[in-house]
Amino acid sequence: MKPYALITGASQGFGKAMALEFAQRNMNLVLVALPNSGLSELSIFIKQILIVDVHYLELDLSSIESSYKISSYLENNNLSIKYLVNNAGVLSRGFFTELDDNYILKQIEVNVTTPTLLTKLLLNNLRNNAPSGILNISSMASFFALPKKQVYGGTKAYLTSFSRSLAKELKQDGVSVTIICPGGLNTTTRLCYQNRLMGWITRQSVLNPEDAATIAVDALLKRKTMVVPGFINKCLMILDKLLPEIIKDKLAEREINKLPAST
Template identity: 40%
Template sequence: MQKLRALVTGASEGLGKSFAFELASRNINLILISLPNSGLPELAAFIRSNFNVEVVYFELDLTKAELFEDIFKRIKEMHLLIDILINNAGLGNWSWFEDKSIDFYKTQIDLNITSTVLLTRLFLGHVSKANHSYILNVGSLGGRFIVPRKQVYGATKSFITYFTKCLQIEQSGSLVHISLLSPGGINTKPELLVLNHSLKGISKATILEPDEVAKEAVEGLLKGKREIIPGTLNRFLVILDSFLPGFIKGMIIKRKLNMIS
């Protein structure tokens, strides 16, 4: 049986790197995309030497959408068929809206939204309609809840949720399986480790490690789950949110704002 092949964006660190390891451990060949000078060649070499899988990589700035078609053209010329697309690349922030520049928000929107939409479209034109294929779009619980100081990030993840759920309906009955990953906080970068370490109570308990999120996400994706929410507590909070009246949610948000002002 021919091995599956997965394309992972934002693969050089954090959750993307954990996706690469998790997929390789399942004997799935890889195409990795990340920024230049982010350690991608070293990661590819490490995976090749420790797992029996093929690894191809492209160092690419995913805010440059004009390069996407060329990447898929090169993949086709290499006679590689992609079975799994993991749209993981993204840019977060924890800041007041006026504290970030226009360029920052343009980059965030291009990376979080535009790259996901265009790569998904190219992937659907690439796959064999006769075989099973898989798409995992990385959203966030931040797109479901109102989170102060995550205004644009949360909005981009709300877009990913809407976009993914629409595609699931459009592709129902086909062999394309589309999943939405909706994680809470993840310890993906040193600065987040410091921030998350300062949290207390329920907020701290919702934080997960990237390797456990990647494992649960890939398992859910290959089983055809429509939405994957890692962590028992996070799933409980989503259920609880559906029962809370709007005025109580507003009070909680205002209290959070006062705490961080």
């Protein structure tokens, strides 16, 4: 039986683009997202048009049980996982003082707890299919101190650090760990709108999810450790090392102030 790529948060945005990218490369899929998010329609489309096998699970990844349910489903259906893509994420939303407690907890559960636990639970499956790989979707926000992205940036900094250490541990097992750190992606309607309000350089740095998906899957298959997609984003990473903190703060503040008050 051909192995599968398991993608969390595959119903829309970057996750959906990666599902299509894997399917175009003839990879069977296990897709996960919240109930009623269109996974059933997406699965039927991929099966019919791209002729690969697709399973889907509708689960709330903010609950710990969801990781155990995914693991049991794979075991019960005897599905071999070659690639695990921890993509599902709760995005940033405003100043810390204004964030709802439950929103913060959910963000930590979806962005930190679930990718960590799912990686642990699927490790034997991945080891049995080595050479295999884990693709963790972090963010450029994991490197910077940005207002309105405090908890989000913190969760992504965790994911980046966790992935870098894990990559070293799993090398001997033939399981690679790749981290992709996108800047802006035109995924949700809110982000597409916000990205248009930004300055010229930020606007040039924004990628569409399909291009970022090609870069991410290529990096996973080449077993790279870390990728910042897009030429301008790579330049921004270099500039970050060269510019003094005071100038970086001013530039970041100027961009953040362009956002509508409620975001």
